[in-house]
Amino acid sequence: MRLLKDGLFIILIIGTIQIASADSAEAQRYGYWQQEVEYTMEVDFDVDSHRFEGDQLLEYTNHSPDTLDRVFYHLYFNAFQPGSMMDVRSRTIEDPDQRVRDRIYHLDEDEIGYQKVHSLTQNGESVTWKIRDTVMEVELAEPILPGETVHFEMEFEAQVPVQIRRTGRHNAEGVEYSMAQWYPKMAEYDFMGWHAHPYIGREFHGVFGTFDVTIHIDRDYVVAATGYLQNPEEVGYGYETEEMTVQRPEGDKLTWHFRTDLQHDFMWAADPDYTHVTAQVPDGPKLRFFYQTDPVAENAPDESQEELLENWERLPEYTIAAFEYMNEHFGEYPYDEYVVIQGGDGGMEYIMGTLITGNRTLRSLVGVTVHELVHAWYQGVLAFNESYYHWMDEGFTSYASARIMNQLFEGGEGDPFSGSYNNYFQIVAMGIEEPMVQHADHFERNIAYSVASYVKGMIFLNQLGYITGRDALDRGLKRFYYEWKFKHPTGADFIRTMERESGMQLYWYYEYWVKTTRTINYGIDRVDARENNTDVKIARHGQIPMPIDLVVELDDGSLHHFYIPLLIMFGEKEHENPEIPRTKLEPWPWVNPDYTLTLPWGIESIRRIEIDPSMRMADIDRSHNVWINEEY
Ligand SMILES: [Zn+2]
Incomplete structure (x- = not known):
């Protein structure tokens, strides 16, 4: 029996090592793997019909230990059609997003969004697919084996919806195109399986890889994107201010070519009136800002046009400071550029950049920019599955x-x-x-x-x-x-x-x-004199157990910290505040509803006792967290 057990154990270990070494050795979850994509896309855009034709070459590598006989693509634009799941959800939820409400339901044919797939092959062989709502399910010609790379080639067509949520044309501030979730996007497959969730207006999750995107668009438009522009000299003015004298090529359209890697999405925006400003974070990325110089003061009615523009002019200094803070405290931003683009309908993160509405007070403009750029760490580089870990994405x-x-x-x-x-x-x-x-x-x-x-x-x-x-x-x-x-x-x-x-x-x-939705609630139940000592009884009234910081103030004004760790932590925190002497007490077994400690002073010399003066513990009733000696 024992032998058999040990034998099994060894086999399991060997199996895991093989999988781990095949992919990511440094990840801290043993045997971790993730899928990989390499997109090459070319888009021919028509600004009159708001439609575009796209070619997509996708190299998809299956690093999973599983054989895949089908794959899923997201077709997000299909959400912007009357009767879509996003539309129905918005019309039936008790408290709909005010940007959406019933607006999708009332879209005309030329206002809706769609992504239509004209052809799709896997390693040159045709495959069959089914599109339902925003998800396309593909029956593969051949299964994809573990470790195998396949080439998908797709021709697609899309119509950009009127701006309702995150993506679209003609946003409230007059930005022509905010192009998020604009291409057929391979769904993520991981240790939990496929994440092909129909889009109802909320989270995104993507596969890490490379994006090479070429956009042909009317020559009057300035394109901003979350990628490195490969041909700045060709597109000339509007991109690098110092290159404004560069001659643009003749013709109706210009070609914008972007590349980037270690990404799980690619966003771009286009507008004829973008002004472009750059700034440099010391030892950090180059920042790019694209905004309109003729703001509509809709969201900030108290701000004049001059003030709105001034806010944009001051934004780079704040953005630099925010990047410096993040680099110092939370780890270094790994890319060479970050782009802040006026567009969308609020603020939304896209790893190397953000789409934000621009007509705001300075504090609001900085606040949204800071929030979205922090997402480059939490959601971008640490690419949480937003559907399940939205609280890490937004909370962190x-x-x-x-x-x-x-x-x-x-x-x-x-x-x-x-x-x-x-x-x-x-x-x-x-x-x-x-x-x-x-x-x-x-x-x-x-x-x-x-x-x-x-x-x-x-x-x-x-x-x-x-x-x-x-x-x-x-x-x-x-x-x-x-x-x-x-x-x-x-x-x-x-x-x-x-x-x-x-x-x-x-x-x-x-x-x-x-x-759970259980809560924390502690209180000081009793304080009793006992000869030259004082007994303090702390009670747990809530269901969530927590360690206790108790701070005692004596009549000479001195503070003393008593620390009660929880037994289940099998450890203790470092002494946070060395100016206040700390006494570590016996750990509290969580089942006990109360805990009594003895202070080494008579009650007459104690002025005040408080649970967690730092207020970091979310105690839902702090009314009994402080005891004050009535003698004072
Ligand atoms: Zn956020």
Whole structure:
């Protein structure tokens, strides 16, 4: 029996090593693999009909241990048709996105979006496919074996929808084309299987690889994109300001050729009125800004045209500062360029760039830009599956951007997270909170999705810093970035990195905070004099157990920190605040509803006792977290 067990064990280990060495040796999940794409696309664009013809060559490598007999493509533009899943969802959800509502339902034939596939071959052989809503299912001519690379060649045609959500023509600020999710895009396949989710207006997930994109478009248009322009001298003015004198070739159309690698998407935008400004981040990327010089003051009615333009002119200095902060605290941005493009309908991230609406106050313009550029780390380089890990994507981004905005506008003073804690407490009180662990598309309400992803995701990190200590959190976030860059880590992968960094067991926290809507609630129950000592009884009123920081203030004004770790952590946080002496107490077994500690002072010399003065623990009722000696 024993022999058999050991034998099996050895076979399993050998099997795993082979898979791991075939692909990614440095990833921290043993046996990790991911698929790979190489897109070469050529697009002939007609600005009169808002349609384009496209050729797509896709080299697809199956690094999985599985044989694939079918593949799936996303055809996102098909969502912008009356009766699409996105349309029905928007018309039936209780709190629809105000940008969408019933607008898709009322689109005319020449206003809808579509992607039509005219032909598709696999290694030269025709394949059959079925398109339903935004997903195309392809029956392969030959199965794709593990380790095999196949060539898909496709001819497609598309009509750019009127701008409703993220992508489209003629946005509210008059940008002609915001081209996101504009090409047939291979769905991701990973250890969980296919992720061919019909698009209902929310998350994206893509395969890492190379994009080579050639766009032929009317010569009056300036094209901005999340890639490196290969032929700046050919397109001349509008791109490099210093090259404005370059002669553009004759003809109706210009050809823009972009290339990039280590990406999982490619976005571009085009407008005749873009102005182009560049800035350099020291030891970082070159920044490009594309915006219109004749802003409509719709979103910022109090700002004059001059002020709106001035905001854009000041944006580069703030963007540089944000990149420097990110590089220092969260890991280095790995690409040579980043582009901020006026377009879209709010702010949306695309790894090497963003589409944002531009007519905003300075703080709002900077705020959206900072949020979207932080996504280059959280969603771009660390390419979370947004559908399941929306709370990492938006939560980690919100966490880092709150710190940056606090630095840029408040000089680092104050608590940048307190507003989000209040939002969380409100939704708990309303009783409409939903677990974070859900697929993003399937939340009952948009508001519950927003709180789960942006707010609880941000608190997840800040509160983790309470558990592990602030420095361990910072080190862990950086380590996570370098361990997992250009890959698709999960929530469990992040927790493993944090466990390695902190030396603590942390999965319990992930289970409670992410998978349930249970809450935290501690209180100081009793404070009793006992000879020259004082007994303090702390009670756990909520269901989520947490370690306790208790800070005691004596009558001489001195502060003393008593730290009660949880037994299930099998570890303790570093002493965060060396000016305050810390006493580590016996760990609290989580089943115990209360914990009594003895302070080495008589009650008369104690002025005040408080649970977690840092306010990082999301205690839903702080009314009994402070005890004040009434004698004072
Ligand atoms: Zn975001």
